Amino acid sequence: MIKYIFLFVTGLASIKGDLTPKDPFYDSLHYATLSNGDFQELQIEEDNQLYKTQAINLLSDLLTLYSQLIQEQQSKISDLKSTVDTNSRLIMDLETQLAYCQPISCRSFANQSGVFEIKVPQIEAFRAVCDAEIAGSGWMVIYRRTTDKDSSNFQRDWQTYENGFGDFDDDFFIGLKKLYYTLKSEPHELYVHLSNEYNETSFAHYDNFSIGNASESYMLKTLGKFSGDARDFMSNRIDGKFSTYDRDNDGVDSDNCASASVGAWWYKGACDRNMHERYLGNYNMWASGTPWPKYIASVQFMIRSKLD
Numbered sequence: 481m482i483k484y485i486f487l488f489v490t491g492l493a494s495i496k497g498d499l500t501p502k503d504p505f506y507d508s509l510h511y512a513t514l515s516n517g518d519f520q521e522l523q524i525e526e527d528n529q530l531y532k533t534q535a536i537n538l539l540s541d542l543l544t545l546y547s548q549l550i551q552e553q554q555s556k557i558s559d560l561k562s563t564v565d566t567n568s569r570l571i572m573d574l575e576t577q578l579a580y581c582q583p584i585s586c587r588s589f590a591n592q593s594g595v596f597e598i599k600v601p602q603i604e605a606f607r608a609v610c611d612a613e614i615a616g617s618g619w620m621v622i623y624r625r626t627t628d629k630d631s632s633n634f635q636r637d638w639q640t641y642e643n644g645f646g647d648f649d650d651d652f653f654i655g656l657k658k659l660y661y662t663l664k665s666e667p668h669e670l671y672v673h674l675s676n677e678y679n680e681t682s683f684a685h686y687d688n689f690s691i692g693n694a695s696e697s698y699m700l701k702t703l704g705k706f707s708g709d710a711r712d713f714m715s716n717r718i719d720g721k722f723s724t725y726d727r728d729n730d731g732v733d734s735d736n737c738a739s740a741s742v743g744a745w746w747y748k749g750a751c752d753r754n755m756h757e758r759y760l761g762n763y764n765m766w767a768s769g770t771p772w773p774k775y776i777a778s779v780q781f782m783i784r785s786k787l788d
């Protein structure tokens with residue numbers, strides 16, 4: 481076989497003389513005119529070159545495949561990052577919602593007295609006075625009135641009582657709206673602290689204090705069980721709506737209790753004495769006709785979540 485190839489190649493040698501190194505067929509004819517040994521070496525060399533080319537092509541294919549795999553993995557990583565980002569935002573949203581669902585009350589500032597920011601669901605955070613001295617820790621002061629002076633005006637209209645007013649360092653009312661949403665957020669107890677001119681104190685405690693919403697005129701709904709060394713002057717007002725001089729909800733047709741008795745309060749069919757009466761320049765107005773000890777010098781209403 482090789483002999484015939486050799487003769488074929490030898491025959492081609494005569495053609496080579498008519499070609500120059502620049503002709504396209506020159507190399508082929510040059511190879512064809514080689515000796516048999518040279519031809520075999522050339523064949524081996526060409527085979528090696530072919531293997532190299534095949535190896536390079538294979539390596540190129542592998543590189544292409546590897547590049548595709550890397551691109552696929554990068555795409556998957558990008559998708560995973562996107563998923564992680566989405567889930568992170570979701571977690572942050574849930575944490576925010578959770579924070580808004582979990583009330584921040586005076587219980588959050590155990591054993592501390594002062595002004596702190598409170599957050600209960602459905603309303604903006606607000607500042608409130610926490611008291612940890614009078615009846616243990618975790619109490620939020622919703623109303624304070626001292627009778628040693630008449631600087632604080634408790635004769636206010638409905639909107640003012642709804643929003644709250646006064647000075648945390650002195651006399652104030654937290655506001656019916658904040659009170660409603662705070663009491664709604666968790667079960668609360670109520671503690672009424674009284675002191676007289678001799679710094680003697682008494683208290684009234686109710687273990688389940690709640691009121692209605694704005695459309696119910698913040699009706700006094702529940703008080704729970706009463707205890708204390710003061711008299712219970714609140715229980716007979718359950719189901720009574722809150723009244724101000726410009727919002728008569730007292731159930732008394734012949735009178736406007738908040739105006740006549742000079743005090744916004746929960747009334748139920750009678751213009752009873754209350755804590756918001758106008759200060760008349762003496763302590764006796766508190767003693768006369770009220771169930772509280774004589775000469776009341778100050779009163780403070782406080783609420784506390786019943787949950788730990």
Ligand SMILES: [Ca+2]
Binds near residue numbers: 730732735
């Ligand atoms: Ca009336």
